[in-house]
Amino acid sequence: MFRRLEDARADISFSFEGREVTARPGDSVAAALLAAGLRSFRATPVSGAPRAPWCMMGACFDCLVEIDGVASRQACMTQVAPGMRVRRQRGAKALESDPAAETAA
Amino acid sequence: MTGAYDAVVIGAGPAGLAAATLLAERQARVVLVDEQPAPGGQIYRAVEGMTARQPELFEALGPDYAHGDELVTLFRTFGAEYRSQSTVWQISPADGSDAAHEVWLSRGGRSELLQARNVVVATGAMERPVPVPGWTLPGAMTAGAVQVMLKSAGVVPEGMVLAGSGPLLYLLAGQCLALGARITAVLDTTARANEQAALRHLPAALRGAGFGYLVKGLALKLRLRRAGVPIFRRVTDIALQGTSEVTDISFRSRGRPMWLSADLVALHEGVIPAQQITRSIGCVHDWDAVQHCFRACTDAWGNSSVDGVLVAGDGAGIGGARAAEHAGRIAAAEVLRRLGVADAAGRDALAAADLRGRAAHLAIRPFLDRLYAPPAAILRPADAVMVCRCEEVTAGAIRGVVQQGCLGPNQAKSFLRAGMGPCQGRMCGPVVSELIAEARGVGVEEVGYYRIRPPLKPITVGELAALDVSGA
Numbered sequence: 047m048f049r050r051l052e053d054a055r056a057d058i059s060f061s062f063e064g065r066e067v068t069a070r071p072g073d074s075v076a077a078a079l080l081a082a083g084l085r086s087f088r089a090t091p092v093s094g095a096p097r098a099p100w101c102m103m104g105a106c107f108d109c110l111v112e113i114d115g116v117a118s119r120q121a122c123m124t125q126v127a128p129g130m131r132v133r134r135q136r137g138a139k140a141l142e143s144d145p146a147a148e149t150a151a
Numbered sequence: 152m153t154g155a156y157d158a159v160v161i162g163a164g165p166a167g168l169a170a171a172t173l174l175a176e177r178q179a180r181v182v183l184v185d186e187q188p189a190p191g192g193q194i195y196r197a198v199e200g201m202t203a204r205q206p207e208l209f210e211a212l213g214p215d216y217a218h219g220d221e222l223v224t225l226f227r228t229f230g231a232e233y234r235s236q237s238t239v240w241q242i243s244p245a246d247g248s249d250a251a252h253e254v255w256l257s258r259g260g261r262s263e264l265l266q267a268r269n270v271v272v273a274t275g276a277m278e279r280p281v282p283v284p285g286w287t288l289p290g291a292m293t294a295g296a297v298q299v300m301l302k303s304a305g306v307v308p309e310g311m312v313l314a315g316s317g318p319l320l321y322l323l324a325g326q327c328l329a330l331g332a333r334i335t336a337v338l339d340t341t342a343r344a345n346e347q348a349a350l351r352h353l354p355a356a357l358r359g360a361g362f363g364y365l366v367k368g369l370a371l372k373l374r375l376r377r378a379g380v381p382i383f384r385r386v387t388d389i390a391l392q393g394t395s396e397v398t399d400i401s402f403r404s405r406g407r408p409m410w411l412s413a414d415l416v417a418l419h420e421g422v423i424p425a426q427q428i429t430r431s432i433g434c435v436h437d438w439d440a441v442q443h444c445f446r447a448c449t450d451a452w453g454n455s456s457v458d459g460v461l462v463a464g465d466g467a468g469i470g471g472a473r474a475a476e477h478a479g480r481i482a483a484a485e486v487l488r489r490l491g492v493a494d495a496a497g498r499d500a501l502a503a504a505d506l507r508g509r510a511a512h513l514a515i516r517p518f519l520d521r522l523y524a525p526p527a528a529i530l531r532p533a534d535a536v537m538v539c540r541c542e543e544v545t546a547g548a549i550r551g552v553v554q555q556g557c558l559g560p561n562q563a564k565s566f567l568r569a570g571m572g573p574c575q576g577r578m579c580g581p582v583v584s585e586l587i588a589e590a591r592g593v594g595v596e597e598v599g600y601y602r603i604r605p606p607l608k609p610i611t612v613g614e615l616a617a618l619d620v621s622g623a
Contacts, residue, residue, distance in 0.1 A: 096288070
């Protein structure tokens with residue numbers, strides 16, 4: 047598990063699966079989610095197995111999440127922005143995104 | 152489209168920063184392109200401004216990290232053009248000596264074409280994949296990934312188990328201790344045979360900057376012991392346990408079976424050159440039997456087999472951050488010669504100190520490479536172990552297609568989809584080549600590597616469609 051250093055103030059907020067998460071400006075989405083205690087970021091398209099960031103440097107693509115309705119974004123390569131809506135990526139991406147489901151989150 | 156540059160430098164780690172700084176200092180038209188939001192690469196990640204922002208963290212990361220601050224400050228002083236958060240997705244090498252290389256990059260969902268007379272690839276290294284049972288479970292990360300959490304977000308691991316070998320493993324442990332983090336254990340996989348093989352190279356390792364590295368390494372190990380961190384030696388048979396996430400780790404230490412509870416395991420077995428860009432350009436790579444990796448072939452100046460494409464730093468063979476910094480300036484001096492700014496004698500004079508400096512920092516490598524040679528079980532894992540994380544292909548499946556007559560990685564890819572997922576083979580490539588070589592009873596160099604094609608990172612069709620290539 048991870049903890050933030052005391053001098054690393056977390057003062058911006060975004061949502062993961064509708065839940066509020068705080069982050070420090072400059073954090074990647076992956077770092078902020080791991081710091082918040084999240085374990086599984088996505089389910090694989092092949093077996094549905096849970097995955098989380100492995101490399102944190104843009105090489106492994108295991109941190110893929112859906113950000114503001116766009117699937118397969120690299121959480122480790124995307125900086126947190128206030129109000130960002132992040133969702134767990136489940137299996138293969140559907141061809142049509144569902145705006146209703148997005149709003150419901 | 153942007154007009155032609157004298158040089159596009161790819162990667163803002165030590166090699167890229169040093170190259171771009173020297174080129175800008177000599178008035179060359181240079182642009183540094185990098186994926187991260189700030190300069191420094193992975194080794195000096197987020198270093199810029201950290202003294203003011205997080206002094207405690209800056210102090211804990213140590214003097215080697217602090218050196219990056221000087222490097223970034225110099226880079227800013229000479230004002231090289233800099234594109235952050237920009238991902239290179241294709242490089243088309245020049246067609247003829249008068250033509251320019253084309254570098255396609257993506258930033259914020261928009262693509263752009265840069266043209267350049269020279270390309271300096273300074274994309275460095277990535278951590279060697281560590282395929283052990285359970286390495287795909289949440290809670291398993293690379294040591295480098297945990298260090299990125301520290302540097303870029305000030306987020307500290309608690310109760311982590313560090314497993315593997317190599318300088319980074321001990322450096323990360325030391326940094327975590329300095330920040331007051333608790334480390335559950337360090338599992339050292341260094342084999343006795345490695346120590347014996349390394350010993351012969353110890354005298355050479357004392358030369359140049361080698362002695363300093365050895366002292367630092369010993370000091371780190373001593374610090375761990377003083378802090379009371381349990382260190383298990385001669386570790387083999389690591390397996391991460393858990394169904395939906397890591398809950399435990401099992402292993403053998405000196406042959407004795409052991410079991411520890413852990414929800415975070417950092418694995419590390421050294422680093423290897425990042426090959427994606429150099430392979431896609433068509434640079435010749437050779438197999439380094441000591442470092443157990445492919446690397447782009449270069450001459451002493453960094454020239455690859457493709458005219459006007461230079462490789463500086465760990466991409467041309469692992470040498471570490473300081474050697475990479477020298478290599479960046481050496482490559483920049485060669486670019487100045489290629490541009491006609493300097494003649495050969497001028498280049499030699501410009502690079503003399505860096506050639507000496509690089510040699511001094513490389514003096515310890517033959518020793519380190521043997522001491523921390525990766526275990527065979529990581530290079531060629533057991534059948535049940537997942538090798539391709541994206542498409543979930545096991546080592547056994549790779550061995551199976553070789554039995555059916557598959558000769559190389561590209562064929563294995565078409566049979567099994569290994570290497571066809573979003574990471575484009577970055578995680579499985581080195582292992583797949585090793586497995587096929589083993590199963591065929593030939594050398595890895597004969598088996599080769601995946602053919603790497605653009606786009607080097609996924610881009611949307613919309614982004615391609617929106618490209619303005621009217622002037623291209």
